[in-house]
Amino acid sequence: MSESSDELHPLQWSSFATLADVLPAIDDAFGQAPTSSVPIPSSKDVVLLLIDGLGATLLDDHAECAPTLTALRSATIRAGFPATTATSITSLMAGAPCGSHGIIGYSFRTDRDETRGPKRRTLNALRWTFNRSDGRSALGLYVPEQIQPEPGLLAEMSGRGIDVTYVMPTAYRGSGFSRAAFRVDGTYIGARTPADILAGIGDALTPSTADHRLVYAYWPDLDAAGHLFGPGSPQWVKTLGVVDRLVADIASDLPRDATLVVTGDHGMIQADNRIDIDTTDEMLKGVEAVAGEMRVRHVYTRPGARDDVHTFWTDVLGDHAFVVPREQVLDEQWFGAEVTDVVAERIGDLVAVARGTTIITRTLADPAPEVNMPGHHGAWTAAEQLVPVLIHAGEA
Incomplete structure (x- = not known):
C-alpha cells in the first residue's frame, strides 16, 4: 500500500518533538537542567496558551490572516497519536505520551x-x-484519577513550589476529563472570551511573588469553527483573526520576566x-x-x-x-x-x-x-499532526 506524501507514518515520527516535550521545556525555563528539544528562554513566569485546533499546516495556509502568530512562530512539533484533544492535553500536562497516561x-x-x-x-x-x-x-464508575493514575510532570513541578493557575471556561472545572488531565488543583480563573483570558492572565501575573508561576490558558473556539464550518472556511478564518489579536494583546502586556508559549492540540482536515x-x-x-x-x-x-x-x-x-x-x-x-x-x-x-x-x-x-x-482530526496527515510553537519573551 503506497503512502500519501502528506502522511506521517509512525516510522517517520522520531524526527519531531511532541506536545509531551513542551512542559519539560517550560520546566527547563524555570531553571532545571536543559533536556528538552523545544527551547524556551529562562523565565520567572510562563504563560502557556493552548488554542484548540491550531494546526501548523492551517497556519501556513492562512499566514496573511495571522501576522502575530506567524511572526512569533518558533518551532513545529507533532501533536502525538491520536491527534485529538483528550489525548493531547493529557500528554501536554503529563509530559508523557498516552502509552504512559492511558487517555x-x-x-x-x-x-x-x-x-x-x-x-x-x-x-x-x-x-x-x-x-x-x-x-x-461515567463518573460513578470510572474515577478519573484511576483511569489516568499518573500524576505527571505538572504535579511534580507543583510539588517543587511552582504556582499553577488555570484560565479556562468555568464549565471545565472539576469535570472528569479535567480531573484526569490536570492533576494539580491550582488557582482557577474562569474565562470564556478572549477578553476574559487577557484579564485572567493579567490577574494571575499581577501579584508580586518570588515563586515561579505557570499560567495555563485555553480557548476552544478555533476548533469549534473548524468542526462546524470546516477548516479554512470564512468562519474559521475569522476566528483565527481573533486568536491572532488575543496573542498580540497578551504579548504586549506580558511582564519583562515572563514568557508566552502558544501551541495547539491538533490540526484538522476537511x-x-x-x-x-x-x-x-x-x-x-x-x-x-x-x-x-x-x-x-x-x-x-x-x-x-x-x-x-x-x-x-x-x-x-x-x-x-x-x-x-x-x-x-x-x-x-x-x-x-x-x-x-x-x-x-x-x-x-x-x-x-x-x-x-x-x-x-x-x-x-x-x-x-x-x-x-x-x-x-486524529490521524496521521501533517494537517492533523503538526502544530506550531510560538514563543515571546515579555518586554513590558
Whole structure:
C-alpha cells in the first residue's frame, strides 16, 4: 500500500518533538537542567496558551490572516497519536505520551468495567460519559484519577513550589476529563472570551511573588469553527483573526520576566469521503464495540473473530485506511515507546486509521451533529499532526 506524501507514518515520527516535550521545556525555563528539544528562554513566569485546533499546516495556509502568530512562530512539533484533544492535553500536562497516561483517544474501552462481552461499555474521555459524547455520566464508575493514575510532570513541578493557575471556561472545572488531565488543583480563573483570558492572565501575573508561576490558558473556539464550518472556511478564518489579536494583546502586556508559549492540540482536515460502519453490510459482524473518533477507530472484536474482522475491514476500507492489529500498533510505537500493560489492554484488537480525507462514521451509534461535521482530526496527515510553537519573551 503506497503512502500519501502528506502522511506521517509512525516510522517517520522520531524526527519531531511532541506536545509531551513542551512542559519539560517550560520546566527547563524555570531553571532545571536543559533536556528538552523545544527551547524556551529562562523565565520567572510562563504563560502557556493552548488554542484548540491550531494546526501548523492551517497556519501556513492562512499566514496573511495571522501576522502575530506567524511572526512569533518558533518551532513545529507533532501533536502525538491520536491527534485529538483528550489525548493531547493529557500528554501536554503529563509530559508523557498516552502509552504512559492511558487517555488513548476520544473514547476507548478500559479495564475498569467488570462487564465483559457485547455489553461492556466504552468511555468517552473528553465528556467522561458512557459510550457516546451525549451519554450518561461515567463518573460513578470510572474515577478519573484511576483511569489516568499518573500524576505527571505538572504535579511534580507543583510539588517543587511552582504556582499553577488555570484560565479556562468555568464549565471545565472539576469535570472528569479535567480531573484526569490536570492533576494539580491550582488557582482557577474562569474565562470564556478572549477578553476574559487577557484579564485572567493579567490577574494571575499581577501579584508580586518570588515563586515561579505557570499560567495555563485555553480557548476552544478555533476548533469549534473548524468542526462546524470546516477548516479554512470564512468562519474559521475569522476566528483565527481573533486568536491572532488575543496573542498580540497578551504579548504586549506580558511582564519583562515572563514568557508566552502558544501551541495547539491538533490540526484538522476537511472530510469529503465518508464510509459508514453501521450501514455497510456485515461491517459489525464479529465486532463487540467500536470506539475512538472518525479518523482513528478502536475495534474490539469477539473472541476468535479478529482475523476475519481484520480481513473484512481491510477489504472494505481499501486504500482509505490502515487497519492493523494491536501487536503491530505496539511494535511500531504508535502510542509511545513505553506502553503499560493496563494501557495496552485499552487499545482496540484492531486500529483503523483513516487516510487522506476519509472519515469512518457510525450514523446509527454516534450523535448526528458529530457525524455531520465537516472538520475532523486524529490521524496521521501533517494537517492533523503538526502544530506550531510560538514563543515571546515579555518586554513590558
